[in-house]
Amino acid sequence: MQQSLDGFVAGPKGELDWMQPDWDADLEKYLMELTSRIDCILMGRRMKYDFCNYWEKAAQDLNGPEHAFARIMVDTPKVIFSKTLEKAECSNARIASQDLVEEVNWLKNQPGKDLIVYGGVEFVRSLLEHHLIDELYLFINPIAIGKGMRIFDSKTKFSLVESRSFTSGIQVMHYRPSQVKE
DSSP: OEEETTSOSBOTTSOOTTSOOOOOHHHHHHHHHHHHTEEEEEEEHHHHHHHHHHHHHHHHOTTSTTHHHHHHHHHSOEEEEOSSOSOOOSTTEEEEOSOHHHHHHHHHTSSSSEEEEOOOHHHHHHHHHTTOOSOEEEEEESOOOSSOBOSOOSOOOEEEEEEEEOTTSOEEEEEEEOSOOO
């Protein structure tokens, strides 16, 4: 999850224009390593539109700098959680409209690699609330935006697994949620 220094994951109206656009090679390599461990992407309905449109367009640009990563994003199966969508309208995607906890636990128990969540804010907040996230990677961008949306709405303890700094100024904090909620 991308996050500002002051703890926001999006601007007040969902703006993402504050994110660090230029990632260094080491950070890109780190993201590719994380992505190599997954075989399914989870996202909420609101995230689906921007995510699918962006990566499907980038995947068509054979000479674009994001082409290889875009192919992974397009080719990886996706589960879009929504009670209102009837069609995914996204490559390799299906809609999950049943109980969030049951569906995510079912997915977690399937054979294969890890699942990864690509948001949005309310979806991630729901996953955290129901203790469905096993690991959290916060990509802290070197900017404070003053106000916006957060993924945390209650006090939850986390254990730090790893912290890595990159020359782009982004700090990646890898946490595991503690089972004890205060």
